[in-house]
Amino acid sequence: DIQMTQSPSSLSASVGDRVTITCQASQDISNYLNWYQQKPGKAPKLLIYDASNLETGVPSRFSGSGSGTDFTFTISSLQPEDIATYYCQQYDNLPLIFGGGTKVEIK
Amino acid sequence: QVQLVQSGAEVKKPGASVKVSCKASGYTFTGYYMHWVRQAPGQGLEWMGWINPNSGGTNYAQKFQGRVTMTRDTSISTAYMELSRLRSDDTAVYYCARDLRIAVAAIPGPWGQGTLVTVSS
Numbered sequence: 001d002i003q004m005t006q007s008p009s010s011l012s013a014s015v016g017d018r019v020t021i022t023c024q025a026s027q028d029i030s031n032y033l034n035w036y037q038q039k040p041g042k043a044p045k046l047l048i049y050d051a052s053n054l055e056t057g058v059p060s061r062f063s064g065s066g067s068g069t070d071f072t073f074t075i076s077s078l079q080p081e082d083i084a085t086y087y088c089q090q091y092d093n094l095p096l097i098f099g100g101g102t103k104v105e106i107k
Numbered sequence: 108q109v110q111l112v113q114s115g116a117e118v119k120k121p122g123a124s125v126k127v128s129c130k131a132s133g134y135t136f137t138g139y140y141m142h143w144v145r146q147a148p149g150q151g152l153e154w155m156g157w158i159n160p161n162s163g164g165t166n167y168a169q170k171f172q173g174r175v176t177m178t179r180d181t182s183i184s185t186a187y188m189e190l191s192r193l194r195s196d197d198t199a200v201y202y203c204a205r206d207l208r209i210a211v212a213a214i215p216g217p218w219g220q221g222t223l224v225t226v227s228s
Contacts, residue, residue, distance in 0.1 A: 034214055036152075043202055043218040044144075044152065055207075055216075087152055091213035095168040096142070096154040 002026050002090050006099035012107045019075040021102045023066075023088035031067045032092040038101075039084045047086075048073065080106060109133040111203055111219035118225045124191040127222045129203030136184035137161040140212040143177060143188045145199040146221075155201075157212045158186060166212070193226045200224075 003026035013019050023033065031051040036044040046055050048064035051071060061076045075082055083106055088099040114128040129141065143155040156167035158177040165177045176189045186203055200221040207216035 032213070038152075043221050044204075044215075045218070046207065046214065046216050049207060049214050089152075089215075094166060095170075096213075096215075098152040098154070101151050 001095060002029065002093055002097050004088055004090055004097050004099040006088055006102055008102060009100065010103040010105070012105045013078050014107045015078055015080060017078045019078050019082075019104060021073040021086055021088075021104075023071045023073070023099050025069045025071075025090055025092075028068050029090045029092035032090055033064075033066070033071050034089045034091065035062075035064050035073045036087045036089065036098075037082075037084045038087065044087065075104075078104070078106070109205060109217040111205060111217060113201075113203060113219040113222045116223040116225070118227065119193050121194055121226055121228055123193050123226075124189060125193060125224050126187055126189040127201050127203075127224070129186045129188075129219050131184045131186070131205065134205070136179075137181055138209050140206040140210075141177075141179070141186045142204045142206065142212070142215045143175075144202045144204060144215060144218075146202070147196070147199040150199075153199075154215075155188070157206075159212070160186060161210075190224075193224075195226050198224065198226045 005024045033051045035048040038044040052064045085101045085103045110132045112130045137160045140157045142157045160179045179186045204215035204218040207214035
């Protein structure tokens with residue numbers, strides 16, 4: 001199975017800060033990478049698909065980049081409503097694998 | 108708009124089975140694969156498999172092979188996930204999630220609200 005390594009596992013930032021999360025695949029997955037947001041007690045929500053495509057209705061402060069094995073997820077200006085855990089997920093091969101998650105908190 | 112409404116919480120004893128339903132609306136049920144993903148308390152997301160509602164074809168994660176069965180009833184636009192021989196470490200929230208794209212199984216897009224399954228003696 002492909003392994004997905006996310007870092008950091010948690011971070012604390014101030015409102016307005018730029019936040020960056022990385023995800024590394026154990027092998028080349030091209031751009032077959034998605035990003036999800038999960039707020040406490042809620043279902044995950046797809047934010048970014050195909051590494052860099054913004055899902056409909058998702059604010060433009062969220063973005064994704066990368067290909068191959070290294071990917072980046074960015075919140076350009078952190079807002080209070082962005083408090084959540086973020087997961088990457090590969091779909092190059094089955095089984096679909098999620099990263100371990102990054103918990104984002106407000107400083 | 109796409110809606111996935113799951114059945115309510117369940118409490119089961121070890122060794123029993125559980126069947127979770129996911130009723131879809133707002134789109135053509137047979138056009139999109141349905142994924143099942145679970146999340147143990149305080150843990151990350153674990154993909155269990157998918158079902159093609161059109162053909163009934165399935166693909167299960169190896170970890171669940173032999174214990175999981177995914178089915179659908181197209182007449183009522185509902186997908187089901189049944190997990191047998193339950194253990195305490197099967198305690199989790201189980202989600203259904205429709206794929207983002209037609210006839211492709213890759214991107215869990217809209218998700219159901221989740222169903223908590225508790226396995227306890």
